[in-house]
Amino acid sequence: MNYDVAVIGAGVSGAFAARELTKYNLKVVLLDRCNDVAMGTTKANSAIVHAGFDAVPGSLKAILNVKGNAAMSDVCKELHVPFKRIGSFVLAFSDEETVTLRKLLERGNENGVPGLEIYDSEKLRSAEPNVSDKAVAALWAPSAGIVCPYELTIAAVENAVKNGAEFIRNFRVSKIEDDGSVFTVSDGKQEVKAKYIVNAAGVYCDEIAALIGDNSIHTIPRKGEYMLCDKSSGNLASHVLFQCPTIMGKGALVTPTVDGNLILGPSAIDIEDKEDVATHADVLADILAKTQKSVPAVSTRDVITSFAGLRAHLESDDFLIGKSEKNGRFINVAGIESPGLSSAPAIGEMVAGIITEDCGAALNPSFDPVREEPVRFRHMSNEQRKALIEKNPAYGRIVCRCETITEGEILDAIHAPAGARDVDGVKRRTRAGMGRCQGGFCGSKVVELLARELGVEINEITKFGGESKILYERTK
Amino acid sequence: MLNYDIVIIGGGPAGMAAALKAKECGVDSILILERAETLGGILEQCIHTGFGLQYFGEELSGPEYASRFIDLVNKEKIEYKTDTMALEITDSNVVYAVNKKDGLLEIQAKAVILAMGCRERPRGALNIPGTRASGIMSAGTAQKYVNIDGYMPGKKVVILGSGDIGLIMARRMTLEGAKVECVCELMPYSSGLTRNIVQCLDDFGIPLYLSTTVIDIHGKDRVTGVTIASVDENRRPIPGTERLIECDTLLLSVGLIPENELTRAVGIGLDRVTNGAVVDEYRETDHEGVFACGNVLHVHDLVDFVTLESQTAGEGAARYVLGKKQKSDQVTTKGVGTVRYIVPQKINLNNEGDVKLFFRVGNTFKNATVKVKYNGNELISRKRPRLAPGEMESVLITKKMLDTFEKDGVIEISVEV
Numbered sequence: 010m011n012y013d014v015a016v017i018g019a020g021v022s023g024a025f026a027a028r029e030l031t032k033y034n035l036k037v038v039l040l041d042r043c044n045d046v047a048m049g050t051t052k053a054n055s056a057i058v059h060a061g062f063d064a065v066p067g068s069l070k071a072i073l074n075v076k077g078n079a080a081m082s083d084v085c086k087e088l089h090v091p092f093k094r095i096g097s098f099v100l101a102f103s104d105e106e107t108v109t110l111r112k113l114l115e116r117g118n119e120n121g122v123p124g125l126e127i128y129d130s131e132k133l134r135s136a137e138p139n140v141s142d143k144a145v146a147a148l149w150a151p152s153a154g155i156v157c158p159y160e161l162t163i164a165a166v167e168n169a170v171k172n173g174a175e176f177i178r179n180f181r182v183s184k185i186e187d188d189g190s191v192f193t194v195s196d197g198k199q200e201v202k203a204k205y206i207v208n209a210a211g212v213y214c215d216e217i218a219a220l221i222g223d224n225s226i227h228t229i230p231r232k233g234e235y236m237l238c239d240k241s242s243g244n245l246a247s248h249v250l251f252q253c254p255t256i257m258g259k260g261a262l263v264t265p266t267v268d269g270n271l272i273l274g275p276s277a278i279d280i281e282d283k284e285d286v287a288t289h290a291d292v293l294a295d296i297l298a299k300t301q302k303s304v305p306a307v308s309t310r311d312v313i314t315s316f317a318g319l320r321a322h323l324e325s326d327d328f329l330i331g332k333s334e335k336n337g338r339f340i341n342v343a344g345i346e347s348p349g350l351s352s353a354p355a356i357g358e359m360v361a362g363i364i365t366e367d368c369g370a371a372l373n374p375s376f377d378p379v380r381e382e383p384v385r386f387r388h389m390s391n392e393q394r395k396a397l398i399e400k401n402p403a404y405g406r407i408v409c410r411c412e413t414i415t416e417g418e419i420l421d422a423i424h425a426p427a428g429a430r431d432v433d434g435v436k437r438r439t440r441a442g443m444g445r446c447q448g449g450f451c452g453s454k455v456v457e458l459l460a461r462e463l464g465v466e467i468n469e470i471t472k473f474g475g476e477s478k479i480l481y482e483r484t485k
Numbered sequence: 486m487l488n489y490d491i492v493i494i495g496g497g498p499a500g501m502a503a504a505l506k507a508k509e510c511g512v513d514s515i516l517i518l519e520r521a522e523t524l525g526g527i528l529e530q531c532i533h534t535g536f537g538l539q540y541f542g543e544e545l546s547g548p549e550y551a552s553r554f555i556d557l558v559n560k561e562k563i564e565y566k567t568d569t570m571a572l573e574i575t576d577s578n579v580v581y582a583v584n585k586k587d588g589l590l591e592i593q594a595k596a597v598i599l600a601m602g603c604r605e606r607p608r609g610a611l612n613i614p615g616t617r618a619s620g621i622m623s624a625g626t627a628q629k630y631v632n633i634d635g636y637m638p639g640k641k642v643v644i645l646g647s648g649d650i651g652l653i654m655a656r657r658m659t660l661e662g663a664k665v666e667c668v669c670e671l672m673p674y675s676s677g678l679t680r681n682i683v684q685c686l687d688d689f690g691i692p693l694y695l696s697t698t699v700i701d702i703h704g705k706d707r708v709t710g711v712t713i714a715s716v717d718e719n720r721r722p723i724p725g726t727e728r729l730i731e732c733d734t735l736l737l738s739v740g741l742i743p744e745n746e747l748t749r750a751v752g753i754g755l756d757r758v759t760n761g762a763v764v765d766e767y768r769e770t771d772h773e774g775v776f777a778c779g780n781v782l783h784v785h786d787l788v789d790f791v792t793l794e795s796q797t798a799g800e801g802a803a804r805y806v807l808g809k810k811q812k813s814d815q816v817t818t819k820g821v822g823t824v825r826y827i828v829p830q831k832i833n834l835n836n837e838g839d840v841k842l843f844f845r846v847g848n849t850f851k852n853a854t855v856k857v858k859y860n861g862n863e864l865i866s867r868k869r870p871r872l873a874p875g876e877m878e879s880v881l882i883t884k885k886m887l888d889t890f891e892k893d894g895v896i897e898i899s900v901e902v
């Protein structure tokens with residue numbers, strides 16, 4: 010197939026690049042090596058839309074973060090993704106750290122972050138009663154928010170596909186050839202042709218760039234491990250609570266998620282293996298100790314799962330976005346570590362800008378920015394539920410009891426543009442299996458529904474593609 | 486709006502026994518709501534035998550035990566709706582439920598009986614680090630795949646936790662041709678029934694490693710192995726005892742949690758140890774007209790006890806509906822030391838008969854004495870050859886004793902060695 014642009018990597022960066030590109034008369038294909046979108050770093054991070062006071066003024070991180078943050082409300086409205094601008098605090102536990110707060114405030118002002126203010130401990134505690142009484146001051150950033158990163162990505166890809174982009178899963182790019190005007194991108198089995206390439210492969214950006222002889226990028230996977238707590242502890246924090254940053258990152262944080270759970274983390278450890286997202290007991294224990302410094306009441310009692318993500322760190326400590334020095338039709342989107350999620354709408358816009366400036370593509374007059382709101386039974390009133398089930402009885406069967414997810418919602422997830430093909434895909438789109446029992450009850454039901462809807466045997470269904478099969482052969 | 490005297494949430498053994506008893510006591514307007522496609526509860530997937538020894542004096546399989554009650558429910562023409570999930574109970578005992586056929590149901594009940602059972606604890610509750618590979622599931626999920634769907638969830642299996650479901654699945658998977666490498670138990674004793682350890686592990690040569698846990702899980706897509714280690718008395722892994730065991734499946738049988746979302750949402754008081762409601766001798770909660778029984782109240786090892794307890798709740802609900810219940814002063818019960826909990830937590834002083842107290846201990850004991858005291862004075866002292874966390878114990882508070890009690894008195898149970 011021939012395309013104008015092939016975007017490699019369906020994380021949040023690739024998703025927004027693809028969506029922005031469909032605003033123009035361009036034929037776009039989005040390739041990912043996994044069985045779904047958002048399977049890389051995008052599925053495992055702190056889910057914070059940062060205000061933008063951390064990054065060095067003038068850096069791409071600073072500019073795109075503030076821009077992305079400002080755009081997030083509208084983008085989330087168009088895509089019907091829950092976004093809560095709950096604001097963040099950076100906590101100071103000593104006079105020395107209070108000095109750091111002032112520096113961050115100045116930096117933030119320079120970056121154009123709105124509304125920054127330093128709170129004394131009293132004001133802090135009335136805003137956030139569970140915070141440690143050892144916190145002496147805090148930097149308040151009202152524009153910070155929280156969003157579900159994979160939901161945002163799924164929605165952006167759905168919208169891109171609706172506007173004409175194609176999504177090809179299980180396409181691990183391993184070879185790129187260029188005849189001077191068209192690239193041939195292949196995974197050894199299939200190939201696509203495209204005039205432009207956007208390299209948004211996360212921690213693998215360096216390896217993808219190397220396929221065209223661009224060896225200028227070297228990503229260092231920097232791992233962050235987390236714990237996720239049950240909703241019963243979700244109210245321990247009502248804002249994002251950071252500690253003062255160190256050279257390794259923003260430090261341990263406590264934050265609610267848009268769904269009302271609580272996230273504790275992340276650690277920051279540089280590693281070698283770009284596939285290693287295992288979690289470790291000692292690291293998790295350390296996270297708990299550190300986060301208890303901010304909110305003493307957090308405990309392992311309510312932890313329902315742990316996970317880890319890899320930051321695609323570059324030596325330069327900034328995003329690297331632009332034409333490759335080896336090939337002007339090859340656009341690198343590299344080093345997209347934090348605040349990559351916050352910046353995603355702005356990154357997408359920047360990428361589309363570079364390509365359209367180069368090729369002069371016209372605007373796509375039929376572009377529709379709206380992604381329909383998925384049915385969310387659990388958020389409906391009883392009246393709405395009544396009407397919904399009358400229209401489609403599949404919404405009258407609850408499959409996931411912890412999160413109150415209906416069969417209808419699961420069918421929607423499977424049949425959506427670039428829809429779910431595996432158990433984790435259903436889970437990310439609907440939350441089925443994300444509650445207290447972590448799929449213990451509904452996991453097998455989801456497997457059955459996937460098999461039925463995709464027309465395969467139940468032992469062909471995977472957890473997340475590849476070899477992650479759930480069932481073997483039939484019993485005797 | 487529909488109207489019923491008693492609405493029962495959950496059509497497992499608890500819900501059915503409660504319904505039948507309420508009917509027997511003279512209440513006709515009863516509705517059972519069951520989320521699954523059939524009545525029977527978790528028993529439907531327990532195709533092994535070992536049910537009903539106490540209640541029927543016979544050894545039945547789970548589905549057989551359930552079907553006896555299903556037959557009775559049908560015979561007594563008790564109404565039920567399957568494939569129907571209760572979503573909410575209001576302060577005034579209105580139950581909201583949904584199904585495909587009726588859509589959203591709004592049911593005004595005079596009394597509600599909570600019989601939602603329990604679910605298995607997930608991995609996160611244990612904080613096992615490692616990868617997120619496929620092949621990690623609860624033993625009950627595996628049981629469903631094997632017994633209901635007819636597919637094998639793995640070939641080389643490690644089981645963490647020696648709860649009864651884990652033990653039963655060790656045998657089941659072995660019979661289906663899988664290799665069960667071992668069962669690891671964090672505690673120095675198994676929480677499973679002795680008979681299950683003998684019949685499910687010993688008879689098949691499957692090792693049970695006590696004071697052992699899984700400290701790491703390996704594999705990117707599918708599990709390829711787990712690292713196990715011995716633990717010290719504080720349940721911390723002992724360095725140097727780590728051992729890698731190759732496997733493609735890790736089954737978790739690490740306990741059950743009563744399913745009390747509905748209970749919590751309406752504000753019913755819960756017991757921190759049982760994770761079930763605080764109840765009186767008729768299993769009435771602190772929310773008038775709402776009763777609870779079976780695994781949703783506290784986790785039972787034998788279904789026979791579930792049945793008995795649920796009959797009590799059914800009778801209580803019937804008394805309430807028929808206006809026979811009278812307000813009364815109460816005494817409370819309290820487990821001391823190793824006695825982790827007692828059900829019921831409260832007893833009404835105007836109760837007309839004896840009251841059985843059920844309790845669990847937190848450790849294994851040989852030749853121990855169970856002591857029951859009322860306001861510090863000994864009422865009962867009973868020698869027991871063996872006490873174990875896996876087996877529920879009971880003592881009887883007679884009507885005669887009860888008559889001597891006064892408002893706000895405290896009954897304490899302790900174990901002395």
Ligand SMILES: Cc1cc2nc3c(=O)[nH]c(=O)nc-3n(C[C@H](O)[C@H](O)[C@H](O)COP(=O)(O)OP(=O)(O)OC[C@H]3O[C@@H](n4cnc5c(N)ncnc54)[C@H](O)[C@@H]3O)c2cc1C
Binds near residue numbers: 019211319345
């Ligand atoms: C611990 C941690 C915490 C963070 N917290 C925040 C935060 O709170 N706020 C914030 O703004 N940002 C945060 N970030 C950063 C944010 O998560 C990332 O910037 C963002 O997810 C990067 O998205 P991406 O699309 O660039 O990369 P990815 O999500 O990694 O996507 C890359 C995609 O490329 C695919 N791919 C790789 N190789 C190939 C190939 N050969 N062929 C085809 N496809 C391929 C992968 O499958 C993957 O889907 C955090 C990051 C980490 C690790």
Ligand SMILES: Cc1cc2nc3c(=O)[nH]c(=O)nc-3n(C[C@H](O)[C@H](O)[C@H](O)COP(=O)(O)OP(=O)(O)OC[C@H]3O[C@@H](n4cnc5c(N)ncnc54)[C@H](O)[C@@H]3O)c2cc1C
Binds near residue numbers: 518569570572747789
């Ligand atoms: C795997 C396993 C093996 C066992 N092995 C043995 C054994 O060998 N011998 C023995 O004696 N006992 C055994 N038991 C114990 C016995 O099965 C249980 O004690 C008994 O089933 C508990 O009955 P219950 O009615 O309280 O709960 P359940 O059987 O769990 O029934 C609860 C019912 O409530 C329904 N429900 C829950 N929430 C809702 C809602 N909101 N709306 C509608 N319906 C709802 C559920 O679908 C379920 O059907 C075993 C238990 C398990 C889990």
